[in-house]
Structure formats: C-alpha cells, structure tokens
C-alpha cells in the first residue's frame with residue numbers, strides 16, 4: 001500500500017486485495033485511518049505516525065479489520081521514500097503474523113484452518129440460501145460508445161457481513177471443490193440472463209463468463225456446457241470463457257480435453273487478468289485463445305507510470321499481431337481512454353462506462369445507450 005504526503009492511499013497491489021478483501025475502488029483516495037480498530041488505543045497510531053515522520057521507518061504488529069469483518073493481526077513495515085521532486089511517499093507492507101515467528105505460525109495456521117472451515121460451511125449455506133448474485137459489466141467499444149458484450153461477475157451478499165469479494169471466497173470454493181456447483185450455477189444463470197437480453201432485442205452481444213481452472217479439471221465440465229448450449233440454443237460464437245494464466249501451469253489431460261471440446265462447441269476463450277501471472281509471451285501460442293484481457297493493474301496508472309504504459313503498448317501490439325482481440329480491464333478515466341485509443345485498443349471494460357450491474361439495470365443501461 002502506498003500513501004502520499006497528504007495521507008491518502010494512492011496505490012495498492014493485488015496481494016493487498018487478496019488479504020483484506022478490499023478492491024482498489026474501495027480504498028484509493030482514502031486515509032489509512034480507514035483500517036483503525038478498537039483493539040489499539042489512539043496513542044498507538046499516533047506513535048506509529050510520529051516514528052515514521054521522525055525516523056522514516058516503523059515496524060511492529062498491528063490489527064486490521066478485513067472487509068468481511070474479521071480482525072487479524074499482521075506484521076506491518078512502514079518506510080518513507082522521497083519522490084523525484086522531493087515529495088514524500090510512505091510504503092506499508094504487511095504480512096500475515098505467521099511469518100513473524102514460529103510460535104505464531106502454529107497459532108495462526110490453526111486459526112486459518114478454522115476460518116476455512118467456517119467459510120466452507122458458509123459457502124454451502126450461501127448456495128442453499130441463494131446468497132450469490134450475478135452482476136454484469138458492459139464491454140464497450142470506445143469509438144462509438146456502443147455495448148458489445150458483458151462479463152458475468154459473482155457477488156456474495158452475506159446476510160450479516162455484507163458483500164464479500166470473490167477474491168475471498170472463490171479460492172476457498174476452489175480448494176473445497178464447491179467451485180463445481182457454484183460454477184455450474186453461474187453458467188446457468190448467465191445463460192438465462194443472456195436469453196432475457198435477447199428477448200429484449202439485444203442480439204449478438206458477447207457473453208463472457210469466468211471459468212476456473214478447477215472447473216476445467218473436472219472431467220464432465222465440457223459435457224455440462226454442451227447440454228446447456230443445447231438447452232438454450234445459443235449461437236456459441238458469442239460465448240467466451242475467461243481463464244486466468246494459471247492454465248499454463250501443467251494443464252492436466254482433463255483440462256486439455258475440456259478445452260478441445262469447448263472449442264468444438266464453438267466457444268471462444270479469453271486469457272483473463274493478462275500480465276499478472278505466469279505467462280511468458282511465448283506460452284500464448286500453446287492454447288487456442290481468442291482474446292487477451294489486460295489486467296486492471298496495468299491500466300490503472302497507465303498515464304503516470306511509464307513502465308506500465310510501455311507494457312500496455314506491448315501487450316496490445318503483441319495481442320494484435322497474434323490475431324487476438326484485446327480488451328482493457330478496469331478503465332476509469334478519460335485519460336486512460338485516450339491512451340487506449342492512441343494505441344488502438346478499442347474494447348474496454350470498467351467504471352468509466354459502468355460498474356457491474358444487476359440484469360434489470362443492465363437492460364436500462366442498454367436502453368439508454370440506444371436512445
């Protein structure tokens with residue numbers, strides 16, 4: 001997490017989101033006071049700030065409240081650095097306290113196991129009580145501002161803990177095997193929503209659905225999809241499955257067979273969160289992808305971070321040279337749109353156009369563009 005001289009959070013990394021459950025949208029621009037918990041006296045925080053300002057460094061244990069309401073102790077290190085024109089920045093990194101000492105390691109592991117058990121139980125309950133909800137984020141063409149498709153995103157509306165990020169519960173769903181029934185439900189509901197859009201007159205939109213490698217490892221996955229395609233009688237060329245780069249780590253026979261069969265069904269494949277994972281560019285030719293989705297991490301500060309702007313340019317050029325569609329994720333500002341336009345990346349997704357919407361709001365959104 002990076003904080004500027006005015007005490008505003010200006011950058012977080014993906015690990016931060018994974019640990020806390022907060023996305024950049026919820027955190028950027030806020031004060032670190034956001035994470036205060038009652039377990040610490042005000043003097044604790046005052047002392048921390050004093051030491052960072054005086055010595056440029058602080059480390060110690062700190063309790064933080066994650067988005068799901070769970071308070072956890074971390075090892076925090078804060079260091080101050082100076083920017084090129086003399087302005088100060090503060091970098092805070094925190095690690096699970098288990099990394100701090102062996103004894104704490106043992107304690108924390110058993111706590112983690114308990115958390116997992118609770119979450120597994122909660123996930124099952126969430127399925128039974130239909131606490132999952134699908135939202136759909138529009139994919140937009142920047143030259144004419146028309147919608148060309150949508151990505152299905154899952155939410156967990158917990159009755160007491162509120163909205164829980166998929167970053168928190170999908171890894172547990174994957175670990176426990178619950179990703180199979182959850183993924184099936186996501187597919188079925190997405191198809192239903194897509195059918196609604198078609199009856200409302202939105203034909204030929206691209207339907208993009210996130211598919212976990214764990215789903216692809218299941219031997220019956222492509223058969224399940226084939227049955228669904230038959231049931232809904234969609235033109236499969238409009239259906240695209242988003243898969244992350246972890247697919248390249250020793251894909252099993254089942255994964256390769258499922259991918260083949262999905263391709264035979266006419267389903268397109270998209271490489272999701274491109275740039276964050278394992279893929280050396282030459283991996284790209286190994287599996288038959290149609291689309292690259294450039295991860296939001298690169299898009300976010302593309303106008304202020306020259307490394308990222310070079311990387312994004314490269315990704316766009318490379319994707320196009322390989323004959324792939326290129327989509328930029330997490331687009332929020334007109335500056336980013338300008339940059340992407342200059343670099344011929346025409347399809348984008350992000351808050352600049354729309355956040356993920358429930359199906360009825362998506363229908364309104366489409367109607368409003370059409371007017």
Ligand SMILES: [Ca+2]
Nearest residue numbers: 151210242272
């Ligand atoms: Ca995705």
